[in-house]
Amino acid sequence: MAHEWTKDLSFSDRLAATSKILVAYKTAHPGGEAAEAGKYARSAEEDCRRHALSMTEYHELVSKSVSLLQNAVPPSAEALEDHHQDEHIFPNLPNTGATIGRYTHASHHSDGLFSEVFRAVDSEPGLGSPNSTKVVALKITTPAVMTPPHNAIREARILGAAKGSTVIPLLETFQQSGGRFVLVFPFMPHDLGTLLEQGYFRKHQTISSVSAHPRRVILRDLFTGLKHLHSLGILHRDIKPGNILLASPQGPAYLADFGIAWMPGDRDSEPDAEKILDVGTTSYRAPELLFGCTDYGVGVDLWAAGCVAAQLVRDDAHRPLFDAGDMGSELALIKSIFTTLGTPDDEGRMWPETLVPGRIPDWGKMRFKHFSPLSWSDEILVGADEFAVDLVRTLVVYESGSRLSASDVSVCLFSRA
Secondary structure: OOOHHHHHOOHHHHHHHHHHHHHHHHHHOOOOOHHHHHHHHHHHHHHHHHHOOOHHHHHHHHHHHHHHHHOOOOOOHHHHOOOOOOOOOOOOOOOOOEEEOOEEEEEEEEEOOOEEEEEEEEOOOOOOOHHHOOEEEEEEEOHHHOOOOOOHHHHHHHHHHOOOOOEOOOOEEEEEOOOEEEEEEEOOOEEHHHHHHOOHHHHHOOOEOOOOOOHHHHHHHHHHHHHHHHHOOOEOOOOOHHHEEEOOOOOOEEEOOOOOOEOOOOOOOOOHHHOOOOOOOHHHOOHHHHOOOOOOOOHHHHHHHHHHHHHHHOOOOOOOOOOOOOOOOHHHHHHHHHHHHOOOOOOOOOOHHHHOOOOOOOOOOOOOOOOOOOOHHHHHOOOEOHHHHHHHHOOOOOOHHHOOOHHHHHHHHHHOO
């Protein structure tokens, strides 16, 4: 239960407390992952806020958390030494030239939180690979160690149900010793996140327009895929540039990584009204997720897709539309959203859902500074054309039910072909 004093706890207070805990954690665990450090700091700060009965006690609990970390003995240099420099999550799979199942010449490509991806060659094309795919991506998982909402078995089922359209094809799955579960996909050499970081579209095109190829192709494929998923009741829940794979920088584009996707009626998906909130990737998380709405719907995908579209058409495309800071902090993300779109008012004019009892349960627990909305054309999407601005601002809105559907976006994009 929230205490009355928490309404006087500002963004700056909580962000400063989280930062102190984060610094102490990194000092105590110098070899730790940044994501794990951020998660620990956010959780510890939330515990302090939840258990404190006053502002003074809150700061005392934060100081205690920092002291406990400072008193922890850091791991020795020997413990930090990597004794397996040529090994990854799965130590019997060498970095290059491995054989995994019938797939040969496997080389490490990328890592996920609960998976590792290898690029490999299909030694028997045509026997289990539609379209005789020769170069494949092997996503190797260990379901027993995965925690919700991550689930590789469910991912395979959802991909089976969603086959077609611009969803990445699942060629096959197979089991390996040690409880490993392998998903096989066509290998896609590019992802939108990397292209944006490299400034590909800025270098190869002079206008920031949705209609300009390949921007239009990528967004068309993204929203075609979402239209297909949403027609089946499936939520992707992790739309971001890195999960949009491309056969070439010109397209076509495919939606990938369904590890935390949700499908109605699936035995491993949460009840509709009790969905997990810890979904999405920092800067692409919708506001209803940040304020405790567990019966969210397709709006979380549409918000994230709108953020992706914004990156594609703005001048500084390497930067996400909203900034969660180095820690990936929810508080920093909320502040970034509010300073961009304006702070929702208490009367529900900007965000009517906040007035529906129980719909946005964490709204009203903190007092937020008032920010006026920025101009979409002059301040947010500088350099983008009118159509691009109109598209993004119909997706990136507080009210989840007011976001333009994937079907309607697809119609708009195809009409511009």
